[in-house]
Amino acid sequence: MDIVIENMTKTYGRQKAVDNISLQVKTGEVLGFLGPNGAGKTTTMKAITSFLIPDSGKIFIGNISVNDNPQEAKKNIGYLPENNPLYEDMPVIDYLQFCAGIEGVAKDKINDKVRKVIQTCGITREKHKKISELSKGYKQRVGLAQALIHDPEVLILDEPTTGLDPNQIVEIRELIKKIGKEKTVILSSHILAEVEATCDRIMIINKGKIVADGTAEELRGQAQGSEMLKVTIEDGSLDDIFKGLQLLNTVELVDFADKSTQTFQVKSKPGQSSRREVFKLCVEKGWTLTQLTFVETRLEDIFRELTLEN
Ligand code: ATP
Secondary structure (H helix, E strand, C coil): CCCEEEEEEEEEECCEEEEEEEEEECCCCEEEEEECCCCCCCHHHHHHHHCCCCCCCEEEECCCCCCCHHHHCCCCCCECCCCCCCCCCCCCHHHHHHHHHHHCCHHHHHHHHHHHHHCCCCEEEECEEEEHHHCHHHHHHHHHHHHCCCCCEEEEECCCCCCHHHHHHHHHHHHHHHHHHEEEEEEEEEEEHHHHHHEEEEEEEECCEEEEEEEEHHHHHHHCCCCCCEEEEEEHHHHHHHHHCCCCEEEEEEEEEEEEHEEEEECCCCCCCCCHHHHHHHHHHHCEEEEEEEECCCCHHHHHHHHHHC
């Protein structure tokens, strides 16, 4: 089932938490929702799951309008809210049975569904423990199990790996990737590596507006207006090489990357490449070129550029 948002706005007082956003997520796609604190991620997720009503705009889960038929839409959505609220006094298995009941799973199917999510989420050994006795990672898995209990087509996961240790993060990511092959998933995160590792597509939101949308590759491509090279040149003086690079026609900027190894960062003028020029310069001067590589724009840099205050 696709998720579609059309021109959604949500205002709190005078502040626009979400400002006229539109998006579509297709079945089998995992969309990573990235943004700094207060960007509007949770607000958007709450609107999709009908935990809040936007001021304007339309939201659809498949053909179902969330605005007109929120109960029906909810049947198709699994939601792991931020901070993962759980009934800590209940044993895992009782809690999941309880959730299954609430989500409208038929009585004769509840045990089967609970058994399946327990297996999928890897909490078999913990199923009889009280939730309060579980580690944070296992609580997170219970939250995920709760979201999956009614086998929804759409999953909305608000910062699903917050507070987990590196091993647990990898496991939960793998789990989400597996689930994401069949379902439509939106997950929010502050962790760029996580979004890159888990998601097919990345959307960056800032101050309630979508400021970037695409695969990690596409975002890098868009950000890479100018070629950036890392070059290491030996058998010449640091100063001479620096000046020589600066004088090349195609070069906009030269910086030292590592003086001890005579490595420079060379930024070309927009739309130009300096690779041939660097090579020719070395031949001409009798210098030895031992490294010439592209510097890839990091997702962190793109994120900072798009979301930093002016
Ligand atoms: P974070 O990464 O910190 O969780 P977020 O991107 O999820 O942030 P939201 O929680 O959607 O951001 O908040 C967007 C903006 O709306 C923030 O400025 C926030 O203070 C404001 N906001 C959210 N909920 C409310 C509320 N119930 N009342 C007033 N303002 C709110």
